[in-house]
Amino acid sequence: MAGLPLLLPRGAGRALVAGRALLAALRPCPRRGCGEAAALRAMGFSQEQARRLQGLQPRLGPERREAVAAQLLLLGLSAEAALALLEQSPELLRLPTEQLRERAEELRRLGLDGGRLERALSRCPQLFAVPRKRLAAAVRLLRERCLFTAEQLREVLGTCPAVLLEEPCSLHHHFQYAYFRMGVRQKEMVKARLFQMPFAELRNRHIFLERRGLYETPHKGQIQTNNPKLKDILQLSEKDFLASLACSTLEEYEVFKKLLAREEAEEGKEEEVDALYADEDDELYSERSKTAPE
Amino acid sequence: MAALLGGAAAALLRRGPGPGLGAGAVLGAGQRRHRHKEKWATTAPRIPSTRLALHHFDTSYSLHLGELWPSVRAGLLCEQKYGALLNNFSAVDHVTQELELLNATDFVSEALQKAQQSQRGAAAREAVRGSQEGCVQGRTVIQAETMTQAETSPPFRASISPKIKCYTFPRGDITRFCPARPDILGLLGYYLMDAASVLPVLALDVQQDDLVLDLCAAPGGKTLALLQTGLCVSGGHLAANDVSISRTKRLHQILHKYVPREVREAVSVTSYDGRDWQDVDGGTFHKVLVDVPCTTDRHSAMEEDNNIFHKRRTKERQMLPMLQLQLLMAGILAAKPGGDVVYSTCSLSPLQNECVVERAVEIAETQFNVSVHVEDLSHLRTLFQDTFSFFSDCRLGELVLPHLTANFGPMYFCKLRRM
Numbered sequence: 001m002a003g004l005p006l007l008l009p010r011g012a013g014r015a016l017v018a019g020r021a022l023l024a025a026l027r028p029c030p031r032r033g034c035g036e037a038a039a040l041r042a043m044g045f046s047q048e049q050a051r052r053l054q055g056l057q058p059r060l061g062p063e064r065r066e067a068v069a070a071q072l073l074l075l076g077l078s079a080e081a082a083l084a085l086l087e088q089s090p091e092l093l094r095l096p097t098e099q100l101r102e103r104a105e106e107l108r109r110l111g112l113d114g115g116r117l118e119r120a121l122s123r124c125p126q127l128f129a130v131p132r133k134r135l136a137a138a139v140r141l142l143r144e145r146c147l148f149t150a151e152q153l154r155e156v157l158g159t160c161p162a163v164l165l166e167e168p169c170s171l172h173h174h175f176q177y178a179y180f181r182m183g184v185r186q187k188e189m190v191k192a193r194l195f196q197m198p199f200a201e202l203r204n205r206h207i208f209l210e211r212r213g214l215y216e217t218p219h220k221g222q223i224q225t226n227n228p229k230l231k232d233i234l235q236l237s238e239k240d241f242l243a244s245l246a247c248s249t250l251e252e253y254e255v256f257k258k259l260l261a262r263e264e265a266e267e268g269k270e271e272e273v274d275a276l277y278a279d280e281d282d283e284l285y286s287e288r289s290k291t292a293p294e
Numbered sequence: 295m296a297a298l299l300g301g302a303a304a305a306l307l308r309r310g311p312g313p314g315l316g317a318g319a320v321l322g323a324g325q326r327r328h329r330h331k332e333k334w335a336t337t338a339p340r341i342p343s344t345r346l347a348l349h350h351f352d353t354s355y356s357l358h359l360g361e362l363w364p365s366v367r368a369g370l371l372c373e374q375k376y377g378a379l380l381n382n383f384s385a386v387d388h389v390t391q392e393l394e395l396l397n398a399t400d401f402v403s404e405a406l407q408k409a410q411q412s413q414r415g416a417a418a419r420e421a422v423r424g425s426q427e428g429c430v431q432g433r434t435v436i437q438a439e440t441m442t443q444a445e446t447s448p449p450f451r452a453s454i455s456p457k458i459k460c461y462t463f464p465r466g467d468i469t470r471f472c473p474a475r476p477d478i479l480g481l482l483g484y485y486l487m488d489a490a491s492v493l494p495v496l497a498l499d500v501q502q503d504d505l506v507l508d509l510c511a512a513p514g515g516k517t518l519a520l521l522q523t524g525l526c527v528s529g530g531h532l533a534a535n536d537v538s539i540s541r542t543k544r545l546h547q548i549l550h551k552y553v554p555r556e557v558r559e560a561v562s563v564t565s566y567d568g569r570d571w572q573d574v575d576g577g578t579f580h581k582v583l584v585d586v587p588c589t590t591d592r593h594s595a596m597e598e599d600n601n602i603f604h605k606r607r608t609k610e611r612q613m614l615p616m617l618q619l620q621l622l623m624a625g626i627l628a629a630k631p632g633g634d635v636v637y638s639t640c641s642l643s644p645l646q647n648e649c650v651v652e653r654a655v656e657i658a659e660t661q662f663n664v665s666v667h668v669e670d671l672s673h674l675r676t677l678f679q680d681t682f683s684f685f686s687d688c689r690l691g692e693l694v695l696p697h698l699t700a701n702f703g704p705m706y707f708c709k710l711r712r713m
Contacts, residue, residue: 211371212364213352252365252698255466259372259698262468 036062043070045079053083056090064093071097075104077118089125103128110139111154112161120161130165137168146175152190160195174199182206183218184230192230204257205233208246211256343601347594350603355642359685362695366642369696370595370704377401377489377702378471379515380459381482381552382522389474389483390459396469398461401489401681402496406456409677458522460492462681465699482551487515490682490694490705494583494638495519497671497709503529504580509568509625512541514548516585516638517561521553526560533579535564535571569617571624580633584625586618588639588646591704592696615645622654626666629712634669637691638707647706648689655710669709 040050043066053069054062072082086092092100104117107127112120121127142148142163148156156163163171178184178194194202209215215227228245242248351370356363378393380386380400390400461484463469474482495516500506500523511517511534526532536542542565549558568584589611594603602611618639625635637654639646651668658664671692675684683697691708 208368211368213356213367214364247361247364248368251466252368255468255698256368256372258468263373 036066039066040069043073043079045069045083049079049083053086056086057093060093067097068093068095068100071100075100075117075121076114077121081118081122085122085125088122092125092128095128100128106132106135107157110157111150112157116158120157124161124165126165127161134168135164138164138166138171141168141172142175145172146179146186148186148190152186155190156195159190159193163195166195170199171195174202177203178230181217182215182230183222183225183227188230192234194230194234197234202234204253204260205241205246207260208248208253208256209233212246212248214246342598343604344595344598346605347589347591347601347603351591351595351642358642358644359695362685365697366695366704369698369701370592372698372701373468374488374592374696375462375468375701376471376486377492378461378474378484379487379492379519379522380461380484381474381518382457382459382524383552383554383557384479384481384483385477386483388477390461393461393484396463397467398463398469398471400459401462401678402458402460402492403456405677405681408680457524458492458496458519460489462489465680476551479554481554485515485518485548485552488640488702488705490702491515491640492519493674493678493682493692493694493705494585494636494707495523497674497707498581498583498634498636500525500530500581505530505578506532507571507579507582507625507628508532508534509571509582509584509621509628510536510586511563512536512538512545514545516583517545518548518552520583521557521561526557530560532561533564534561535566535568537565537567539565569620569624571628577627577630579628580630582625582629582633582635583638584622584635585638586621586646586650588614588618588641589643591641591643615650618646618650619653619657622650623657623662626654626658626664626710626712627662631712633712635666635710635712636707637710638705640704641706642693642695642704644689647693647708648691651690651708651710665713667711667713669711671707671709 036054037047037050039062040053041047045053053065056065069082069086072085073079077085104121107117107120139153142153142156143150166174174195175189177199178189184192184194206215209228210217216225218225218227232245233241236245238253239250242250242253246253348367351367352363355366359366378398380389461471471484471486474484474486476482498506498520500520502523502525504525506520506525508517508520514534517532517534520532534545536545542563545563549561549563553561589602594601601607622635622637625637629635637651641647655666655668658666668690675686675692678684681700682702683695683700685693685695688706691706694703694705696703
């Protein structure tokens with residue numbers, strides 16, 4: 001077999017070369033007694049990488065391992081990235097390659113292309129495994145209910161791919177909190193990478209600021225506010241957030257978080273009781289209306 | 295808006311103390327049990343009183359407290375911390391054991407112990423220094439002198455009643471006390487109250503056999519604390535008065551639940567308008583507590599019910615400083631010469647605090663020829679600075695500030711001595 005360059009060129013040509021290598025690797029080669037390692041090497045993995053790969057899910061047949069590895073390479077991941085992904089989530093080796101391909105296609109269609117796709121997959125390998133319906137629901141929510149533009153959606157997915165893993169209900173709640181409680185609009189949400197921070201932490205920081213008098217929910221129609229930027233609230237470390245935004249001590253914030261958690265827990269219980277008394281026509285929420293936000 | 299808006303969004307808004315949005319009435323971050331039940335009310339308040347109160351506080355207190363205001367504000371809007379006033383008339387040992395197992399401590403005795411220890415430490419250091427100078431005889435004399443000095447210099451030690459015990463959880467600990475249970479005699483073991491409310495009573499420094507007047511006694515927490523000093527056990531007497539008959543009922547209930555009959559008999563509960571007191575018994579009391587009605591800042595920021603910042607109570611609220619002044623005057627005139635008066639409020643407002651005291655001192659002098667001296671309470675502030683967050687810049691009196699790590703107060707108190 002002709003020796004293949006170990007460093008594969010990037011771009012379309014690479015997929016082609018990798019494809020050829022895959023086909024070549026799968027042909028039986030009695031003279032050399034091709035082991036799995038050789039096949040992997042042919043695909044473009046180094047000796048060391050091949051060894052690591054073979055160590056994953058050893059009970060699995062080599063064909064599976066090779067097929068999945070090849071597929072990941074075909075999707076545009078580098079050898080190291082593919083390996084890292086599999087080491088992180090070896091269960092991916094059990095997925096049919098068709099599923100991997102389809103999912104990657106879908107993600108690409110949503111705007112996760114090139115480097116973004118690779119980053120997204122590396123950060124959230126569960127993206128391969130999450131049910132299609134859930135994926136679609138999250139996207140539908142972001143486009144139709146939260147009214148992000150296609151471009152904004154692409155940006156959100158690129159920076160916070162984990163939104164696709166979220167329960168649509170909690171994703172919606174997260175969005176509505178920022179929209180109504182904090183008075184933030186989609187453009188700022190995207191820029192600030194709203195969904196990167198867990199909701200509970202956002203709520204802690206926001207309400208801490210609010211109770212200190214440093215954040216005010218804007219009135220209807222109010223455009224200008226003195227509120228700190230969402231970007232700063234989300235992206236500062238806790239230490240810097242306390243020092244420069246909240247102007248407070250860690251001790252105070254720790255007690256506050258405990259008190260707020262207790263309030264939340266008791267609120268939840270109270271709402272359960274209220275729900276028992278709720279009327280049917282109390283339902284303000286309509287699944288069907290699609291009016292634009294103000 | 296409908297696509298984005300729904301039950302969930304309305305619920306989000308309901309929780310926040312933001313101003314009203316188109317989504318419906320937005321309510322103050324109230325105590326859950328008193329929160330306005332949106333589904334059941336026939337009319338929703340347009341701008342909640344709690345919101346009005348907060349706005350008022352933001353304007354005045356940010357000026358008065360400066361950089362401290364954001365922390366105080368957050369304290370007001372979060373759950374307050376309670377203290378458990380021990381009931382000496384019940385079976386206390388069992389109760390103290392229970393409380394200590396929970397990691398609560400009596401802040402009064404704890405502070406006194408710590409002060410004693412640092413006193414002894416300082417005295418010992420002084421003694422060592424003293425003994426290093428001069429001859430053997432001189433050494434002894436100097437040693438003795440410095441020891442006495444150390445023991446007597448702070449006037450507070452002798453005057454803090456060790457009988458008043460109030461348990462609190464440590465700084466930063468948000469554990470709640472369980473409701474007190476009756477003992478075999480049917481008396482409750484402790485009374486849950488804002489621990490800062492104990493401070494005006496400590497400042498009053500009641501001695502045995504004192505004749506004490508509690509001019510605005512209801513609902514009765516401070517009255518109960520006064521009784522803990524044991525003043526009524528032998529010869530003393532407590533007059534507990536409150537203008538509100540309904541609130542006086544609560545006072546009676548508390549006395550029944552906490553105090554044995556023979557002690558209760560030494561308490562006379564009356565329902566006069568406190569301003570009229572001087573006509574009833576002038577100049578008879580050794581100690582007078584004037585815990586006046588005020589804007590009850592914490593309540594006003596959190597509870598919609600009975601809120602003094604409601605539009606229909608504006609006149610009443612604006613007349614408060616006048617009412618407070620009149621009550622304090624009555625209290626001063628009810629005191630014997632040499633007697634003490636403690637004025638207290640649960641507001642942060644200087645207009646209800648220092649200004650009232652200053653005006654009262656002036657009027658006592660000019661209109662009644664009564665000389666009143668404002669007593670220094672800084673020793674109390676120093677003594678309890680680990681338990682409470684005190685404001686260091688009061689012109690007169692002391693002010694406990696709400697703070698998340700020690701969420702007691704607001705409590706203002708000032709001590710006057712009638713000369």
